[in-house]
Amino acid sequence: MNRSISVIGLGYVGLPLAILADQKNYHVIGIDTDPKKIALLNKKLSPFHDKKISKDLKTSGIIASQDYNNIQKSSIIIICVPTPVNDDHTPNLSPVINACKSLAPFLQKGQLIILESTVNPGVSEDIVLPILEKISGLKCGPDFSLAHCPERINPGDKKWTVENIPRVIGATDETGLKRAAEFYRSIIKGEIKEMKTIKEAEAVKVVENSFRDINIAFVNELAMSFDNLGIDVVNVINGAATKPFAFMAHYPGCGVGGHCIPVDPYYLIEYARKHGFQNDFLLMARNVNNKMPKYTADKVSDELNQKKIAINGTKVAVLGLSYKSNVGDDRESPSYKIIQNLEKLGAEVASFDSYIPDKSSASTLEDAINGAKAVVIATCHKEFRKLTPEYLRSSGIEVVVDGRNCLSKEIFSSSGIIYKGIGQ
Numbered sequence: 001m002n003r004s005i006s007v008i009g010l011g012y013v014g015l016p017l018a019i020l021a022d023q024k025n026y027h028v029i030g031i032d033t034d035p036k037k038i039a040l041l042n043k044k045l046s047p048f049h050d051k052k053i054s055k056d057l058k059t060s061g062i063i064a065s066q067d068y069n070n071i072q073k074s075s076i077i078i079i080c081v082p083t084p085v086n087d088d089h090t091p092n093l094s095p096v097i098n099a100c101k102s103l104a105p106f107l108q109k110g111q112l113i114i115l116e117s118t119v120n121p122g123v124s125e126d127i128v129l130p131i132l133e134k135i136s137g138l139k140c141g142p143d144f145s146l147a148h149c150p151e152r153i154n155p156g157d158k159k160w161t162v163e164n165i166p167r168v169i170g171a172t173d174e175t176g177l178k179r180a181a182e183f184y185r186s187i188i189k190g191e192i193k194e195m196k197t198i199k200e201a202e203a204v205k206v207v208e209n210s211f212r213d214i215n216i217a218f219v220n221e222l223a224m225s226f227d228n229l230g231i232d233v234v235n236v237i238n239g240a241a242t243k244p245f246a247f248m249a250h251y252p253g254c255g256v257g258g259h260c261i262p263v264d265p266y267y268l269i270e271y272a273r274k275h276g277f278q279n280d281f282l283l284m285a286r287n288v289n290n291k292m293p294k295y296t297a298d299k300v301s302d303e304l305n306q307k308k309i310a311i312n313g314t315k316v317a318v319l320g321l322s323y324k325s326n327v328g329d330d331r332e333s334p335s336y337k338i339i340q341n342l343e344k345l346g347a348e349v350a351s352f353d354s355y356i357p358d359k360s361s362a363s364t365l366e367d368a369i370n371g372a373k374a375v376v377i378a379t380c381h382k383e384f385r386k387l388t389p390e391y392l393r394s395s396g397i398e399v400v401v402d403g404r405n406c407l408s409k410e411i412f413s414s415s416g417i418i419y420k421g422i423g424q
């Protein structure tokens with residue numbers, strides 16, 4: 001077997017995969033359109049903050065390039081480019097289409113193409129396959145194979161990694177399915193489940209992320225309602241979670257971010273809409289979760305009001321710009337929407353995130369808090385968990401809105417600071 005592979009798109013998904021394949025003795029070519037990323041990778045430097053990737057890159061033999069010509073000797077080509085949404089929430093498949101258009105002229109007989117990017121059912125067969133066939137002049141089946149293996153990586157997760165998360169695979173034919181399964185079994189320790197069709201494999205990933213979006217929307221709605229009712233929703237969820245079956249704890253927060261959960265449901269919604277079906281449930285979940293940044297900003301205003309402080313002209317510190325704790329990825333981050341809503345209310349916002357210093361308005365945590373009357377914890381980074389009522393009080397803070405419920409409300413009870421979590 002030719003152990004040469006190409007990975008197209010060297011981001012949060014493609015780079016860990018390329019590193020893993022390299023460690024499993026594949027000869028790996030990495031292709032990306034971003035020249036800065038290519039330059040960093042060829043100096044064995046990580047383009048994003050990740051300790052393990054930075055360490056693993058030092059000993060990797062990956063050859064990174066912008067030139068698709070280099071894919072010709074690979075037996076397998078894996079596409080890991082982004083699949084964002086447009087401003088109107090419709091799927092933006094242009095990175096996938098562009099990657100296919102760029103690779104097709106170099107496609108060789110016998111190659112296996114695997115799409116790892118998250119897509120709605122139908123994209124592999126209705127978009128990827130026709131582009132590859134038309135430009136290459138080759139035929140899917142006799143000449144090359146096409147498979148889909150959606151990535152499930154959870155950046156920052158030390159337990160579940162690219163190496164041990166089980167995977168599902170679908171392909172346009174049995175040969176492609178068996179070859180793709182053999183490849184993943186050679187690098188991944190988790191189960192590799194072969195799906196009956198490529199559409200089923202595509203649907204698995206969007207269903208998984210829609211499941212999370214819906215469950216988070218449910219607890220977010222409960223949080224807003226229980227806040228009115230004076231019931232602590234986190235305590236309720238923890239109580240319900242003692243049931244050993246048929247309940248799965250999800251927790252409320254100031255908004256859903258990242259490249260997956262707030263994006264992928266729209267791929268399914270749009271695909272179903274084009275085929276004459278409206279996903280009311282998915283749309284409702286998206287709408288509830290999209291409301292959370294405004295709800296959080298309004299909470300700051302309401303609680304400042306309790307202290308007889310007008311939000312207009314008051315400094316508010318927003319802590320955390322990334323969409324989740326201890327990573328530097330701010331795609332679709334609710335923090336920016338919280339900031340916009342606070343500014344609409346007249347607040348003077350200072351933001352700080354040590355993982356994203358170039359987009360933080362303050363250069364240190366102290367600078368962000370200094371002179372502020374309210375603090376919003378928008379991301380639960382390690383350093384923010386250490387904030388004490390004493391420190392905040394001595395800095396003049398009157399209100400803390402904990403968008404991730406990551407501080408203990410009890411320790412604030414006699415501090416003089418109003419502490420509000422989401423639903424607590």
Ligand SMILES: NC(=O)c1ccc[n+]([C@@H]2O[C@H](COP(=O)([O-])OP(=O)(O)OC[C@H]3O[C@@H](n4cnc5c(N)ncnc54)[C@H](O)[C@@H]3O)[C@@H](O)[C@H]2O)c1
Nearest residue numbers: 009010011012013032033034081083095098099117118151
């Ligand atoms: N980030 C996650 O946690 C995660 C988890 C599971 C699945 N996914 C899915 O994986 C896919 C990739 O996501 P990501 O987070 O790695 O994105 P990313 O933005 O981190 O990386 C994508 C890379 O592709 C490159 N690229 C864009 N267009 C290209 C082209 N035409 N040719 C070559 N390179 C190109 C970009 O420069 C970038 O380096 C998406 O479909 C996403 O939904 C992401």
